[in-house]
Amino acid sequence: MEEDVNYEELPGLSYNKTITYINDFVIKSVHFLNKFSTNCERKLSEIDSSIKRLDTIMNIFEDKLSSIEGLDDIDVPRETTSTTTTTTTTTTTEENKEEENKEEEKEEIQETSNVVKVKDDLRYRKWCQLVMRGVPKVAIRMKMEAEGLDPDLLDDPEQPAPPMTDEELKKIELMKQQEEEEVDESEESEEMSDGEFSD
Structure with missing residues (x-):
């Protein structure tokens, strides 16, 4: 059986205890937030440095490819496997679309090469x-x-x-x-x- 407790008659917590509890909570929260922010900044700096490294690598790669002549005229062979007639029709339409996209890209490259x-x-x-x-x-x-x-x-x-x-x-x-x-x-x-x- 639960006893009836009159909380109004119970003595309240002392002022010093409440202050120590609040201070402890604030200190722990601040330490957690500081640690979390430093970890986030460290990870963001690592990601930024890796992105910059990849950007420089891509620029070097693009410069090397642009120095090679005759790459625009090379057609890469594709291997297409189809099991049913529906798949063959879809693959042919996709190939036609890819060829059209390649022709458009070649035209754009020729236009931009003059710029x-x-x-x-x-x-x-x-x-x-x-x-x-x-x-x-x-x-x-x-x-x-x-x-x-x-x-x-x-x-x-x-x-x-x-x-x-x-x-x-x-x-x-x-x-x-x-x-x-x-x-x-x-x-x-x-x-x-x-x-x-x-x-």
Whole structure:
């Protein structure tokens, strides 16, 4: 049998005990949350580093594939096994769709091959090389803005470069002429030095 207890007559908990219980609960909760947050940050940093590593590997792989000529014309053979007539019809339709998709991709690749990328453009090539060497983007951004170029294009160097204006085309032609003159001068100086040594 349960005894009738009048809780109003029972003495309450002491003030010191309630404070110690609350403090203990708060301390344990804070320790748990700190440990949980540090573990989450550590795992996120590991995931971020692995994603960056995979990104660099993919970029290297894409550059190596792009350097090989004639990959677009290669057709990969497929092995299709069908048990019933329904499966044969579905596989043929899927193959037709895949061939159509391949043809569309080839057309897109041919169209994009004529487009100059930001990293290959003469206006942005040196800036992309500076970024790859570890130069701070803040300094590069200021210099590019001073030259009238868009620094946001360095975030994605694989995207197509904006069209050149007439003034930019003239500048690039002058730069090419200067480079050719420097090459000719260096060749002449080498020939002169070879002639002096031969004498």
